[in-house]
Amino acid sequence: MARILKDPGVGYKSNRNAQRLIINGSSNVKHINRARTIDDLYTYLINISWGLFLAYVLLGYVLINAIFGFVYLLIGVQEFQIVKGSLWEDFIHLFFFSAQTITTVGYGAIAPNGVWAGVISSLEALVGLMSFSFITGLLYGRFSKPKAKIKFSDHIVVRDFEDTRALMFRVMNKRTNMMIEPELNAIMSITEKNETGEFNRAFYQLNLERNKIMYLPTMWTLVHKMDKESPLYKYSKEELEALEVEIYILFQYHEETFNQKLYQLHSYDFSQLKIDYKFDVSYDFDEDGFTIIDHHKLNDIKKI
Structure with missing residues (x-):
């Protein structure tokens, strides 16, 4: 059974027209009555x-x-x-x-x-x-100012995986240098109507098959198994498509160029969800045996 997290700082309250909190790695929150200084x-x-x-x-x-x-x-x-x-x-x-x-x-x-x-x-x-x-x-x-150059796939996919289903998305480095010890943490919020007719968010830690690796020379597919420990386990395919979900992502890694740790925010919602699709192969080998990464293939998916 998925364990609900305490409020991670964005509030439990929601409504039918609530916008995403993070878009393109930046906060989508409007501030009013904020004191300004030089x-x-x-x-x-x-x-x-x-x-x-x-x-x-x-x-x-x-x-x-x-x-x-x-x-x-x-x-x-x-x-x-x-x-x-x-x-x-x-x-x-x-x-x-x-x-x-x-x-x-x-x-x-x-x-x-x-x-x-x-x-x-x-x-x-x-x-x-x-x-x-x-x-x-x-x-x-x-x-x-050091800036992370991480590119996330446009879509998240849900497909059969091993003995269950899995939710997947991909990341890659937009630069050619090596990412050292990349780590990704994700929180999922599910917005549903309660008994009183109000919309509330419930937050869950999104358990990934692997959320940290030594280095990232190619693309990295993140996998969340939708087993009994997943907050998505109880939903059918049709219910998943209608579900109001946002996934908040924090990606961090050591950047050898700046010799410091960099961070990048990202988010997905289920309007980007593709069910019964899988990511296509994104790399190949040339005649000399070198690995070739095609940046244009990050978002390539195909129907299963």
Whole structure:
């Protein structure tokens, strides 16, 4: 008989429209009334996508130069060694002067020629030094931050296995280096309606045939036997297809490149379930006897 776990931190309560808690390795939980600090900014900028990060850098660069260009315009064009033109032309000239000042390039075509112009341009040079130091630190943090590159199969399958049935899914390393002592732990939550009509989650440790190996050079198929100790033992095939189940996965291994242990989260729900299917062979051997791993075959399944 499967033993129900105590709440692992996601709550027993549920409802018919409850979304998955983990999607693509990230939390799908919304936070409200959360206190924010300046420390959150660094964490946010380290974890966002490269496209969004570079967009923020470009936007900040343009905005700062536009602000200083406007300040220089208020001081007066006569404070700079440029020929006065229209308002737009003056602003463009001062915008580019701001860009040269904040980057400490200083081409020399435009130079401050007054006290206030000198004070503001000196202040902008300080802002430039500080902001570029901040961006450099963020770039280093983003490049140096170790990230696990584990790929999980798109589907989980249920098939006859030995003297019972089994639930299976596959993982592989997206890099070519060796994963040392990979270990996978999984918790299954089953959402069902109770006697009062409310939806509650029950949590179970998902016992795997083997959840830790010495190293992973190819793909790894994880197997959960649906025997009498399994929380899925009592369900028929039809009931499994209609069951609301989520599997929370924590994958960890020692990464030799960074010389530290890395972690990756993942989850499955039973919309990804395929019954009476099996995973196809994912590797072969070449003429010289070397093992060939085809990354495109991770998700290959076939009907039994």
